[in-house]
Amino acid sequence: MIPEEIKDTFLNYLKLKAHRITNERFLILDSALNIKGHFDADELYLKMKNDYINVSRATVYKTLELMNECNILTKHNFKGDRTRYETKIGRNPHYHIICVTCNRITEFEYPMIEKIQNKICKENNLEMVDHTFQVFVKCDHPETCEFNKRLN
Amino acid sequence: MIPEEIKDTFLNYLKLKAHRITNERFLILDSALNIKGHFDADELYLKMKNDYINVSRATVYKTLELMNECNILTKHNFKGDRTRYETKIGRNPHYHIICVTCNRITEFEYPMIEKIQNKICKENNLEMVDHTFQVFVKCDHPETCEFNKRLN
DNA sequence: TTCAGTGCAAAAACTTTGCAGGAGG
DNA sequence: CCTCCTGCAAAGTTTTTGCACTGAA
Numbered sequence: 438m439i440p441e442e443i444k445d446t447f448l449n450y451l452k453l454k455a456h457r458i459t460n461e462r463f464l465i466l467d468s469a470l471n472i473k474g475h476f477d478a479d480e481l482y483l484k485m486k487n488d489y490i491n492v493s494r495a496t497v498y499k500t501l502e503l504m505n506e507c508n509i510l511t512k513h514n515f516k517g518d519r520t521r522y523e524t525k526i527g528r529n530p531h532y533h534i535i536c537v538t539c540n541r542i543t544e545f546e547y548p549m550i551e552k553i554q555n556k557i558c559k560e561n562n563l564e565m566v567d568h569t570f571q572v573f574v575k576c577d578h579p580e581t582c583e584f585n586k587r588l589n
Numbered sequence: 590m591i592p593e594e595i596k597d598t599f600l601n602y603l604k605l606k607a608h609r610i611t612n613e614r615f616l617i618l619d620s621a622l623n624i625k626g627h628f629d630a631d632e633l634y635l636k637m638k639n640d641y642i643n644v645s646r647a648t649v650y651k652t653l654e655l656m657n658e659c660n661i662l663t664k665h666n667f668k669g670d671r672t673r674y675e676t677k678i679g680r681n682p683h684y685h686i687i688c689v690t691c692n693r694i695t696e697f698e699y700p701m702i703e704k705i706q707n708k709i710c711k712e713n714n715l716e717m718v719d720h721t722f723q724v725f726v727k728c729d730h731p732e733t734c735e736f737n738k739r740l741n
Numbered sequence: 742t743t744c745a746g747t748g749c750a751a752a753a754a755c756t757t758t759g760c761a762g763g764a765g766g
Numbered sequence: 767c768c769t770c771c772t773g774c775a776a777a778g779t780t781t782t783t784g785c786a787c788t789g790a791a
Contacts, residue, residue, distance in 0.1 A: 456745080457790055458790075459745095459789080459790075461747070462746090477780090478780085479779095479781095493749065494748090494781090495749080495782075496746080498780095498782075499746085499747095512668055512669060514666030514667075514668065514669060515666075516664055516666065518666075520668075520669045549701070550702070550705065553701060554724055557686070557699075558726060562728070563727070565724060566727050568725060569722075570720075570723075571720060571721050572717060573719040574710060574715035574716060574717055575716045575718050576714070576715060576716075608771090609765050609769090609770060610765075611770095611772080612764095614771090629755090630755085631755080643773095644772080644773085646756090646774090647756090647758085647773070648771080648773075651772095669781085672755085672756090
């Protein structure tokens with residue numbers, strides 16, 4: 438159920454960097470890709486444990502880092518929270534709105550923002566590797582927050 | 590040398606929230622505002638210690654949080670690093686380019702981005718509290734990186 | 742066969758908390 | 767005078783590391 442394309446991306450990256458192809462790495466890839474939305478290393482570790490897939494926390498941390506390096510995952514830190522990951526492959530660039538009242542995270546796409554990033558990188562001869570754009574907002578009534586009701 | 594306006598902002602916030610006006614809080618405000626660019630709690634603590642201003646680490650952490658709440662400082666987390674702070678008052682909104690090769694952080698302003706944020710917030714009835722936009726880039730030759738030479 | 746990867750536990754790094762004493766309102 | 771704030775150390779959280787063993791190449 439995991440697209441072969443992503444497995445190949447990971448496989449090629451491991452080969453390129455002369456990292457070994459291990460079963461654990463692909464078990465972690467599989468489990469990570471089966472999570473919808475954001476997750477952190479410990480959540481993934483616990484989910485795998487719950488599914489009777491036993492890999493160590495350390496290996497989960499290390500493998501997520503590898504998956505970030507080869508652009509399968511993107512890393513976010515929302516205001517001092519633990520590091521959260523998100524699948525990148527097969528997704529349009531998107532940005533996050535974090536409600537400081539609800540604590541809910543909502544995504545939005547905005548192609549103009551990509552254009553701005555590309556322009557700035559081109560002008561300065563930089564190769565863009567990743568990006569994260571977070572807008573922190575407040576909605577006074579979480580229960581009735583139209584924004585969250587509509588977009589989540 | 591610290592603008593009265595910022596002290597007043599802090600003072601008013603403390604009063605509003607019925608927090609006490611203590612010497613430590615203003616010592617920390619002073620020291621934080623004297624740092625150019627980004628800093629973290631421990632750096633500030635050590636800088637103060639070096640200046641023979643003795644406040645505890647715990648108080649520094651708590652006070653930075655207060656200064657963030659009242660919008661004197663903004664908080665950033667650059668890819669899993671520790672939480673870093675930056676003075677907000679008297680500055681235009683700006684965004685960060687982080688070179689994953691050099692580890693250098695460069696700022697840029699781009700009013701169009703504010704317009705986009707305001708538009709999205711307005712459309713969804715949200716009150717914007719803060720934002721952080723980070724573009725991660727790569728420059729192959731840190732020493733000769735035109736980008737960093739020019740903008741730092 | 743060799744050495745990177747794994748699992749485990751211990752350590753490190755960063756931040757928060759509990760408590761006793763002190764100071765602001 | 768009553769709390770809240772402070773300082774200190776201890777505890778909590780998240781992530782990394784050291785080491786012996788295992789398994790990929």
